[in-house]
Amino acid sequence: MTKLSRRFFLQTIGAAVASTVVGCTSKPILPVQGSAKRHIRLAFYTDIHARKEWDTPEALAMAAASINAQHPDIVLGGGDYITDGFQSSVATVAHRWDAYMKMHNNIQATLFPAIGNHDLVAALPEDGTPAAEDPRAIYLQKMGLARTYYAFDTLGYHFIVLDSVEVTGGKYKYRGFISPAQMEWLKQDLAALKSDTPIVVITHVPLVTAFYNVTQGVEFKPRPNRVIVNNKEVLELFSQHNLILVLQGHLHVKERYQWGNTTFITGGAVCGKWWRRGNWYKTKPGYNLITLNDNHVEWEYVEYGWQPRRP
Numbered sequence: 001m002t003k004l005s006r007r008f009f010l011q012t013i014g015a016a017v018a019s020t021v022v023g024c025t026s027k028p029i030l031p032v033q034g035s036a037k038r039h040i041r042l043a044f045y046t047d048i049h050a051r052k053e054w055d056t057p058e059a060l061a062m063a064a065a066s067i068n069a070q071h072p073d074i075v076l077g078g079g080d081y082i083t084d085g086f087q088s089s090v091a092t093v094a095h096r097w098d099a100y101m102k103m104h105n106n107i108q109a110t111l112f113p114a115i116g117n118h119d120l121v122a123a124l125p126e127d128g129t130p131a132a133e134d135p136r137a138i139y140l141q142k143m144g145l146a147r148t149y150y151a152f153d154t155l156g157y158h159f160i161v162l163d164s165v166e167v168t169g170g171k172y173k174y175r176g177f178i179s180p181a182q183m184e185w186l187k188q189d190l191a192a193l194k195s196d197t198p199i200v201v202i203t204h205v206p207l208v209t210a211f212y213n214v215t216q217g218v219e220f221k222p223r224p225n226r227v228i229v230n231n232k233e234v235l236e237l238f239s240q241h242n243l244i245l246v247l248q249g250h251l252h253v254k255e256r257y258q259w260g261n262t263t264f265i266t267g268g269a270v271c272g273k274w275w276r277r278g279n280w281y282k283t284k285p286g287y288n289l290i291t292l293n294d295n296h297v298e299w300e301y302v303e304y305g306w307q308p309r310r311p
């Protein structure tokens with residue numbers, strides 16, 4: 001992110017999110033250069049799982065350079081920027097944030113992040129250290145955000161970034177869930193839109209996926225921490241709106257699914273198979289390049305060339 005765009009981001013998104021919290025509905029309009037209205041090139045990268053081992057900081061530098069070489073209008077982040085924040089102490093993951101923020105700061109276009117389950121820090125620590133009062137605090141501070149969910153407009157598109165993680169404890173520790181407060185905010189946000197405005201949603205945990213149908217069979221029920229459990233209620237909010245694209249992470253597979261006028265893309269992973277050698281269901285380390293032209297979605301999964309070295 002350039003100095004100018006970072007300053008702009010912090011001032012506009014930070015201020016807009018802060019003002020939305022206190023009830024103001026104004027949203028920033030970003031002065032993105034390069035593409036005509038209703039035509040935009042996006043890079044979407046997800047599931048980085050930054051750490052220091054296995055030369056992975058080198059991979060992150062390669063991924064950032066590859067994204068920059070595409071000259072996207074904006075860049076969207078799908079979450080899980082670091083490894084295992086959720087069950088670790090703040091001190092344990094500090095160096096992983098350092099590794100990730102190098103990549104983050106190297107991205108030249110304005111970057112809009114969504115939170116992943118690994119980005120909560122000390123939600124349920126397993127080493128006996130106390131749980132964080134707000135496990136999202138470090139993420140918010142690193143990203144320069146006042147809130148994990150927000151919306152913005154650019155080039156004729158409305159972007160909605162969701163927080164899809166709810167800490168539950170118990171067997172699964174968390175679940176994919178859009179909170180009641182977020183649902184209320186979403187209703188208000190959509191009410192201010194024209195019904196034909198094209199909308200893009202970014203969420204870490206998938207709203208819709210065929211991954212389990214294909215890999216486990218159609219009768220398999222995914223665990224509640226694999227998908228958003230209230231996905232139907234969320235999608236119903238969009239029934240009178242023009243939701244053209246949902247960008248998702250979490251599963252590390254590349255997948256495109258069309259339901260009605262909505263395209264769902266699960267965006268693979270920068271870390272591929274959690275930095276292990278080989279592919280994860282035919283998906284190599286990569287990110288997504290997406291061109292939107294009015295309501296039309298073009299998608300390419302770009303492998304940036306990293307050969308994993310995890311033993």
Ligand SMILES: [Fe+2]
Pocket residue numbers: 080116117118204249250251
């Ligand atoms: Fe995840």
